[in-house]
Amino acid sequence: MTESVETMMRPVLEVSDLHVRFPASRNWLGRPTSHVHAVNGVNLTVRAGKSLGIVGESGCGKSTLAQAIIGLAPYEEGRVKIDGEDFQGAQGKQKRALRQKMQIVFQDPQSSLDRRLPVWRLISEPLHIRGGRSRAELHEKAEELAVAVGLRPEHLDRLPHEFSGGQRQRIAIARAISTDPELMVLDEPTSALDVSVQAQIINLLLKLQRERGLTYLLISHDVALVRHFCDDVAVMYLGQIVESGPADEVLRNPRHPYTQTLLAAAPSFESPLPDIAQVRAGELPNNRHLPDGCFYKQRCDRISGGCEAGQVLRRLSDSARHVRCHLAQA
Amino acid sequence: MSAVMPTEPVAANAAMRRTKSLSERMRYLWYLGRRSPLTLVGVAIILAVLVMIIAAPFIAPYNPDKVSLTARLLPPSAAHWFGTDEVGRDLFSRVIYGARASCGAAFMIVLISMSVGVLIGCFSGVVGGRVDTAIMRLMDVVLALPALVLAMALAAALGPSLFNSMLAVAIVRIPAYVRLARGQTLSLREQVFVKAARTYGASPFYILRWHILPNAMSPIIVQATLDLGGVVLIAAALSFIGLGAQPPTAEWGALVSSGRSYMLDQWWYATFPGLAILITAMGCNLVGDGIRDMLDPRLRGR
Amino acid sequence: MMTTGTAEPRGQALAINNLSLEFPTFSGAVKALDDVSISVGKAEIVGIVGESGCGKSVTTMAATGLLPKGRYRVTGGTVRLFGHSTLSMDDSQLQDLRGKVVSTIFQEPMNALNPTIRIGRQLTDVIMRHEEVGPADARRIARDILADMLIGEPERVMNLYPFELSGGMRQRVLIAMAFSCNPGLIIADEPTTALDVTVQAVILRLIQNRARRTGTAVIFISHNVAVVSQLCDRLYVMYAGRIVEHGATRTVLETPQHPYTQALLRCLPERVAPKQELEAIPGAVPNLLQPPSGCYFQPRCKEAVEQCRSQTPQLTGADGQQVACWRRGVAVELPEQGGRR
Numbered sequence: 001m002t003e004s005v006e007t008m009m010r011p012v013l014e015v016s017d018l019h020v021r022f023p024a025s026r027n028w029l030g031r032p033t034s035h036v037h038a039v040n041g042v043n044l045t046v047r048a049g050k051s052l053g054i055v056g057e058s059g060c061g062k063s064t065l066a067q068a069i070i071g072l073a074p075y076e077e078g079r080v081k082i083d084g085e086d087f088q089g090a091q092g093k094q095k096r097a098l099r100q101k102m103q104i105v106f107q108d109p110q111s112s113l114d115r116r117l118p119v120w121r122l123i124s125e126p127l128h129i130r131g132g133r134s135r136a137e138l139h140e141k142a143e144e145l146a147v148a149v150g151l152r153p154e155h156l157d158r159l160p161h162e163f164s165g166g167q168r169q170r171i172a173i174a175r176a177i178s179t180d181p182e183l184m185v186l187d188e189p190t191s192a193l194d195v196s197v198q199a200q201i202i203n204l205l206l207k208l209q210r211e212r213g214l215t216y217l218l219i220s221h222d223v224a225l226v227r228h229f230c231d232d233v234a235v236m237y238l239g240q241i242v243e244s245g246p247a248d249e250v251l252r253n254p255r256h257p258y259t260q261t262l263l264a265a266a267p268s269f270e271s272p273l274p275d276i277a278q279v280r281a282g283e284l285p286n287n288r289h290l291p292d293g294c295f296y297k298q299r300c301d302r303i304s305g306g307c308e309a310g311q312v313l314r315r316l317s318d319s320a321r322h323v324r325c326h327l328a329q330a
Numbered sequence: 331m332s333a334v335m336p337t338e339p340v341a342a343n344a345a346m347r348r349t350k351s352l353s354e355r356m357r358y359l360w361y362l363g364r365r366s367p368l369t370l371v372g373v374a375i376i377l378a379v380l381v382m383i384i385a386a387p388f389i390a391p392y393n394p395d396k397v398s399l400t401a402r403l404l405p406p407s408a409a410h411w412f413g414t415d416e417v418g419r420d421l422f423s424r425v426i427y428g429a430r431a432s433c434g435a436a437f438m439i440v441l442i443s444m445s446v447g448v449l450i451g452c453f454s455g456v457v458g459g460r461v462d463t464a465i466m467r468l469m470d471v472v473l474a475l476p477a478l479v480l481a482m483a484l485a486a487a488l489g490p491s492l493f494n495s496m497l498a499v500a501i502v503r504i505p506a507y508v509r510l511a512r513g514q515t516l517s518l519r520e521q522v523f524v525k526a527a528r529t530y531g532a533s534p535f536y537i538l539r540w541h542i543l544p545n546a547m548s549p550i551i552v553q554a555t556l557d558l559g560g561v562v563l564i565a566a567a568l569s570f571i572g573l574g575a576q577p578p579t580a581e582w583g584a585l586v587s588s589g590r591s592y593m594l595d596q597w598w599y600a601t602f603p604g605l606a607i608l609i610t611a612m613g614c615n616l617v618g619d620g621i622r623d624m625l626d627p628r629l630r631g632r
Numbered sequence: 633m634m635t636t637g638t639a640e641p642r643g644q645a646l647a648i649n650n651l652s653l654e655f656p657t658f659s660g661a662v663k664a665l666d667d668v669s670i671s672v673g674k675a676e677i678v679g680i681v682g683e684s685g686c687g688k689s690v691t692t693m694a695a696t697g698l699l700p701k702g703r704y705r706v707t708g709g710t711v712r713l714f715g716h717s718t719l720s721m722d723d724s725q726l727q728d729l730r731g732k733v734v735s736t737i738f739q740e741p742m743n744a745l746n747p748t749i750r751i752g753r754q755l756t757d758v759i760m761r762h763e764e765v766g767p768a769d770a771r772r773i774a775r776d777i778l779a780d781m782l783i784g785e786p787e788r789v790m791n792l793y794p795f796e797l798s799g800g801m802r803q804r805v806l807i808a809m810a811f812s813c814n815p816g817l818i819i820a821d822e823p824t825t826a827l828d829v830t831v832q833a834v835i836l837r838l839i840q841n842r843a844r845r846t847g848t849a850v851i852f853i854s855h856n857v858a859v860v861s862q863l864c865d866r867l868y869v870m871y872a873g874r875i876v877e878h879g880a881t882r883t884v885l886e887t888p889q890h891p892y893t894q895a896l897l898r899c900l901p902e903r904v905a906p907k908q909e910l911e912a913i914p915g916a917v918p919n920l921l922q923p924p925s926g927c928y929f930q931p932r933c934k935e936a937v938e939q940c941r942s943q944t945p946q947l948t949g950a951d952g953q954q955v956a957c958w959r960r961g962v963a964v965e966l967p968e969q970g971g972r973r
Binding site: 114 | 529545
Binding site: 057058164197206247268269 | 833885
């Protein structure tokens with residue numbers, strides 16, 4: 001038992017001070033002259049077997065964060081550690097080993113599956129790339145994985161277009177668990193699906209987590225889904241985490257003004273449509289030139305003296321959560 | 331306007347493609363063909379030309395090279411459907427045998443330029459950067475060369491022959507495929523399934539082999555089919571000006587060329603080979619258009 | 633405002649009666665709509681809810697003549713749009729109707745705007761086509777309606793091209809365009825699906841406020857039941873091309889009768905404790921090439937009995953709530969869980 005307690009506390013994913021920026025324009029020599037600042041100093045930790053939800057609106061940098069973690073978006077500043085080992089700096093064999101520990105499920109299974117490959121080949125692709133297994137072994141492994149995600153063995157030789165969206169997402173999930181990863185990055189895994197199918201996929205992901213002790217990083221814009229699915233949540237605005245903590249606590253009693261706005265605007269059965277004033281639906285500031293001081297101050301309705309200074313994500317004294325707002329911290 | 335197109339027919343189309351039996355597939359092809367009769371005409375033409383190429387000795391009533399000085403420049407008749415030429419060879423037989431040289435040449439040209447072009451294009455797209463820029467500028471230079479002029483230059487340097495002129499036409503055709511393949515590669519490289527493969531640690535070669543080439547092929551094949559028509563014309567043109575197939579080889583362009591001098595009195599001599607060129611080129615274009623429409627996702631599921 | 637429609641009973645904006653429609657394909661006819669009846673009163677906001685492919689968009693597109701010509705076949709039913717029988721109208725008659733009598737707002741605002749023409753010009757063009765006003769007046773109307781959509785500097789926005797606006801702003805411009813000729817009916821087809829929740833909330837408010845003030849009827853098509861619950865007076869639930877339930881929004885959502893409506897509400901994460909299993913609906917929507925016999929939901933329904941497989945249920949019930957289900961002739965208590973699958 002002591003061992004399992006120890007593994008529960010061990011962080012599988014540690015992101016520290018991550019900054020991701022892309023060149024937005026270049027001069028005639030091809031050198032970048034301005035940048036899009038997508039992720040601006042993100043710190044987060046996910047413990048083994050837990051789920052962290054990243055919530056925010058489009059353009060807040062949550063998808064870029066996922067891509068940086070999985071290695072699809074290079075970064076110059078900050079560090080991503082998988083199981084305590086730096087991922088971007090790893091080389092050769094070590095990098096291969098780290099890759100196996102981390103998998104991603106994308107939003108749209110239509111585009112994340114090559115439509116010309118049969119299902120067994122899609123599911124076993126990570127193993128195929130790793131090499132060292134015969135075709136028959138791959139097929140056998142694919143069958144085992146397909147059954148684990150609720151597909152039938154006779155589906156294996158079909159092409160993805162013969163499946164519904166939900167079944168395709170099952171194929172993508174089977175592919176992700178093929179390397180027996182510890183961390184799965186879920187980038188809006190149900191946004192392209194109907195609600196009844198979304199429920200099937202969420203159930204499947206929860207079941208896999210129970211059975212395999214998976215650690216999840218869920219990127220989503222759906223507050224209700226994150227509240228249901230995740231232990232912890234981090235709310236992002238303009239590439240920064242503005243509030244983080246236990247999902248239930250943060251999403252029931254938000255303390256950062258942005259989180260409050262986000263929750264007020266989320267469609268709900270219990271409450272009527274919010275007033276326009278309540279939503280404060282300004283546009284996201286331009287992320288080529290980051291604003292001075294608090295990033296949210298242009299949209300905030302409680303602006304006061306301390307907002308001109310840069311805000312720090314600080315733990316509140318009375319709860320387990322962190323908030324990036326001097327008013328909440330006071 | 332995805333919002334306007336109902337999704338149901340697409341689902342039905344997928345349901346249809348699930349059926350695997352051959353007769354079902356043939357029935358589906360017939361269903362598609364019925365809606366574009368011109369494509370069917372094109373297919374019929376291509377099939378006829380293929381039969382001519384394969385079975386020329388069985389179809390042709392005479393030996394195409396057999397000279398008969400008693401039967402010089404005869405008009406079309408029951409014995410000689412297309413008439414005879416100035417040394418009494420049967421023109422119908424020569425047109426049928428000519429398909430081998432003409433279409434064979436055109437096919438080789440397209441095959442060469444397509445394979446070389448696709449290789450260069452995919453490589454350029456995958457590598458990117460300065461290599462990519464250099465390759466594309468080189469292609470711009472090649473694109474600026476007129477096929478016939480290059481062919482004449484090659485003929486002057488290496489002597490006139492069908493092979494040399496084929497080479498010239500093939501070289502000039504390469505950039506079109508390079509651009510197409512590179513464009514496909516660049517857009518496929520951004521596809522989510524390629525990104526997924528990258529997160530599994532796939533090498534560029536693996537991605538090229540398993541994801542980019544298979545997905546890039548359909549538009550390239552359409553381009554090749556459309557090209558075939560044009561190349562048949564160019565190959566004939568080269569032979570016509572004496573840079574391609576040399577007499578006495580039966581080749582449509584060469585036949586038109588020799589028939590040219592008899593145009594006024596013996597109309598059939600140049601007309602029938604000319605018609606063969608025209609109809610074949612048209613057939614290729616019709617089939618190419620048909621395939622393009624079939625592969626166009628916007629027209630799918632109709 | 634509207635000159636037509638006086639002859640309609642109870643002043644209806646749109647009355648679709650028993651509409652059946654199919655798409656001919658290679659493998660046979662896809663029965664996209666089967667016996668669909670929808671009525672929308674003047675100044676009423678009505679929701680149509682259902683999952684993708686249930687026919688919710690096809691219904692309104694058929695009613696306004698927006699389906700591609702020659703690709704579909706109406707096999708029965710009538711449509712009355714402010715007294716006009718749109719199914720028998722030709723293209724130019726429909727063109728006159730659209731914009732003036734009925735406007736549609738689509739999901740993707742970029743596709744509905746011409747990228748090469750400034751916003752102001754696109755708005756005034758629409759206004760001048762349907763109203764007898766000069767350019768100056770049209771511009772004034774356009775400015776007013778943009779201001780009504782809470783667009784900060786309408787004059788500046790009118791001089792911009794569509795690509796210079798954010799998604800939320802483009803959708804506001806499109807709503808302004810839809811309202812610009814004071815149509816009697818607005819069809820909003822998933823207008824906020826591509827937008828963020830804060831933008832969505834504002835857009836919904838804008839539609840609601842303007843519709844209430846001008847007495848415009850709205851059909852709001854969405855897959856999001858929560859959004860519909862916040863916006864609509866009445867709602868229709870569609871499944872596989874049929875209407876399975878309709879009634880006042882509150883009633884239907886608080887006491888859903890049809891097993892499909894119940895399942896749809898139960899599978900939402902909002903209503904379940906964290907990490908608990910959601911009640912997913914087993915199976916998938918039927919293939920409308922070969923729909924199942926009887927009730928289309930029957931293969932996935934826990935409560936199905938023999939009658940559900942043999943006979944098609946009709947919508948029955950009082951005006952407040954109608955259900956097409958053999959197990960719900962009258963409002964009954966939900967039976968115990970764990971019935972047949």
